[in-house]
Amino acid sequence: MKLTTIARDVTYTCLFFMSTLMITNASVAATDINKYLRPAEIPQPSNNLITESRIELGKMLFFDPRLSGSNWISCATCHNPALGWSDGLPTAIGHGQKVLGRSTPTILNTAYQPLQFWDGRARSLEKQALGPIESAGEMAQSIGKSEGKLQSLIDELSALKGYRDAFEKAYPGEGITKKTIAKAIASFERTIVSTDSPFDLWIKGEKHAMNDAALRGFKVFEGKGNCVKCHNGFNFTDNGFHNIGLKDASDAGRYAIRKVKILIGAFKTPTLRDVALTAPYMHNGAYKTLEEVVDHYDRGGVTKENLSPNITKLNLTAREKSDLVEFLKSLTGAPNPITYPVLPTE
Amino acid sequence: MNRYVYILSLFICWAAVFSSTVYADEFIVAQNNKTFKKDGKKIESITIKKGDTIRFKNEDPFFHNIFSLSDLKTFDLGSFPKGQSKTVVFDKAGTVEVECAIHPEMYMEVTIE
Numbered sequence: 001m002k003l004t005t006i007a008r009d010v011t012y013t014c015l016f017f018m019s020t021l022m023i024t025n026a027s028v029a030a031t032d033i034n035k036y037l038r039p040a041e042i043p044q045p046s047n048n049l050i051t052e053s054r055i056e057l058g059k060m061l062f063f064d065p066r067l068s069g070s071n072w073i074s075c076a077t078c079h080n081p082a083l084g085w086s087d088g089l090p091t092a093i094g095h096g097q098k099v100l101g102r103s104t105p106t107i108l109n110t111a112y113q114p115l116q117f118w119d120g121r122a123r124s125l126e127k128q129a130l131g132p133i134e135s136a137g138e139m140a141q142s143i144g145k146s147e148g149k150l151q152s153l154i155d156e157l158s159a160l161k162g163y164r165d166a167f168e169k170a171y172p173g174e175g176i177t178k179k180t181i182a183k184a185i186a187s188f189e190r191t192i193v194s195t196d197s198p199f200d201l202w203i204k205g206e207k208h209a210m211n212d213a214a215l216r217g218f219k220v221f222e223g224k225g226n227c228v229k230c231h232n233g234f235n236f237t238d239n240g241f242h243n244i245g246l247k248d249a250s251d252a253g254r255y256a257i258r259k260v261k262i263l264i265g266a267f268k269t270p271t272l273r274d275v276a277l278t279a280p281y282m283h284n285g286a287y288k289t290l291e292e293v294v295d296h297y298d299r300g301g302v303t304k305e306n307l308s309p310n311i312t313k314l315n316l317t318a319r320e321k322s323d324l325v326e327f328l329k330s331l332t333g334a335p336n337p338i339t340y341p342v343l344p345t346e
Numbered sequence: 347m348n349r350y351v352y353i354l355s356l357f358i359c360w361a362a363v364f365s366s367t368v369y370a371d372e373f374i375v376a377q378n379n380k381t382f383k384k385d386g387k388k389i390e391s392i393t394i395k396k397g398d399t400i401r402f403k404n405e406d407p408f409f410h411n412i413f414s415l416s417d418l419k420t421f422d423l424g425s426f427p428k429g430q431s432k433t434v435v436f437d438k439a440g441t442v443e444v445e446c447a448i449h450p451e452m453y454m455e456v457t458i459e
Contacts, residue, residue, distance in 0.1 A: 114450070229407075229408045258447060262411045266447075309427070310408065
């Protein structure tokens with residue numbers, strides 16, 4: 001009788017500990033998954049809250065080639081919605097067909113990024129927006145002051161009633177200025193956000209939203225692949241800067257902005273949202289496919305000098321690599337349809 | 347007379363060493379969830395005294411690289427993983443901006459009185 005009581009007590013104690021462990025594990029898993037959930041709201045600065053008229057104006061400016069010195073290149077020339085808001089090229093082509101040094105980053109989900117450009121030199125979308133317009137290599141446009149025959153952007157826009165009205169509606173009393181041009185473009189860009197991908201549907205509970213290979217790939221992503229060290233959170237980026245050991249190490253990257261040794265050749269961790277749509281990959285377009293990208297990380301990078309300590313040889317099996325690619329593809333949703341604006345001509 | 351000067355010099359040296367070692371404090375600033383934290387709370391500034399030390403301790407499961415390019419105090423602690431810490435002595439009065447090179451949203455100001 002005594003032995004039976006002891007056995008019963010031991011059993012109950014074991015059951016108690018097991019259930020406690022199960023609850024703990026379940027909550028850890030839930031917490032881990034929650035980090036990938038979409039934030040409740042799109043971040044926006046208090047001095048430039050998103051409104052319909054601001055989005056509409058920003059969209060007109062974004063698609064208007066008159067924003068360039070040649071009147072031939074718009075923001076959308078490189079940030080093409082049909083190509084994942086990028087251009088499908090290894091590196092961008094700018095003013096006068098000049099091939100530039102870095103690839104065109106997608107503008108998808110830039111609203112969630114604290115720093116803009118590959119080297120993070122702009123601390124907001126408003127600060128970023130004017131950079132490519134004024135850059136001699138990119139859109140080569142003078143914004144503020146007409147110089148000889150070269151009409152400034154403000155003068156060009158001010159000559160058109162359609163733009164005068166649109167600016168007044170979006171930013172009453174503020175006029176057509178560098179600041180309002182930047183604010184309008186930033187407002188439009190904040191609306192370019194990813195849609196629910198198979199992965200998002202899966203974390204919301206749709207068990208069959210991801211195939212088995214993608215599910216195995218998720219485990220590799222978080223485990224042996226070590227990808228999550230840099231690609232984490234809803235936007236699959238730490239918003240940080242890393243030298244990932246590409247073959248061509250000639251670009252100083254973030255080091256040009258912050259003279260700290262670890263930043264030599266370091267670039268911003270890009271989002272993985274809609275990554276299947278944004279080939280080629282890396283800041284210099286070094287890889288054409290996601291398979292090539294996974295191979296790069298599997299061998300621990302090519303150039304070892306100043307390599308991020310997060311990058312190590314992975315020794316992934318062929319199946320683990322193909323699973324990882326399947327998982328990456330599961331981060332791509334059906335893009336929101338976009339309609340082109342009719343631009344003012346008078 | 348010379349003996350008194352000698353003893354007085356020794357006393358001044360001893361006092362200088364004593365004041366800079368015994369009265370200098372060490373503050374632990376953790377890198378946790380990509381923020382700077384003191385006693386478990388996020389901080390964006392800290393006030394210390396001249397000669398005090400800050401121990402930067404990484405509690406995140408990834409590397410951090412704490413640095414400052416401020417004129418008053420320039421340092422680069424290099425990258426270090428979870429569980430490791432590195433110290434900086436702030437020996438001049440003024441303000442020093444401290445950041446993480448890898449995660450630029452991590453920023454704090456150290457005011458040295």
